Amino acid sequence: MAEDCLFCKIIAGDIPSRKVYSDESVYAFHDINPAAPTHILVIPKKHLKAVNAAGSEDEALLGKLLLAANKIAEQEGLADEGFRYVINTGDQGGQTVYHLHLHILGGRQCTWPPG
Ligand code: 5GP
Ligand code: ZN
Numbered sequence: 001m002a003e004d005c006l007f008c009k010i011i012a013g014d015i016p017s018r019k020v021y022s023d024e025s026v027y028a029f030h031d032i033n034p035a036a037p038t039h040i041l042v043i044p045k046k047h048l049k050a051v052n053a054a055g056s057e058d059e060a061l062l063g064k065l066l067l068a069a070n071k072i073a074e075q076e077g078l079a080d081e082g083f084r085y086v087i088n089t090g091d092q093g094g095q096t097v098y099h100l101h102l103h104i105l106g107g108r109q110c111t112w113p114p115g
Contacts, residue, residue, distance in 0.1 A: 006097055020040050021068060025068075028068065035105060038078060039106075041102070046061060066085075069085060076106065078104070
């Protein structure tokens with residue numbers, strides 16, 4: 001738990017969220033400002049400020065994050081049509097919340113390149 005971290009407060013239940021999934025290492029919830037019909041954020045319960053703040057000790061955690069996201073995408077009915085994972089990293093990467101999060105975007109055709 002990091003002080004003044006929005007997503008740590010969501011994990012703690014201090015800020016409400018629409019939970020999609022939770023296990024010992026991972027929490028997932030609906031994005032408050034969806035950019036697609038399905039827009040879910042998948043986050044590690046451990047505070048890491050960005051994906052590139054992970055170290056070798058986080059190897060298993062990063063795997064769990066992706067495997068949980070796969071399970072959620074399946075449960076949300078996105079797996080057949082396809083979906084997109086996004087991890088914005090740093091200012092130019094478009095990151096606004098500095099607690100690692102994987103976006104799951106689905107339910108519409110995604111375009112390439114992204115903005
Ligand atoms: P980033 O731009 O850092 O990759 O993504 C941050 C995401 O968090 C944004 O899509 C934004 O809509 C979402 N977000 C910001 N504040 C809240 C909040 O209080 N609750 C929820 N559920 N999502 C939030
Ligand atoms: Zn945090």
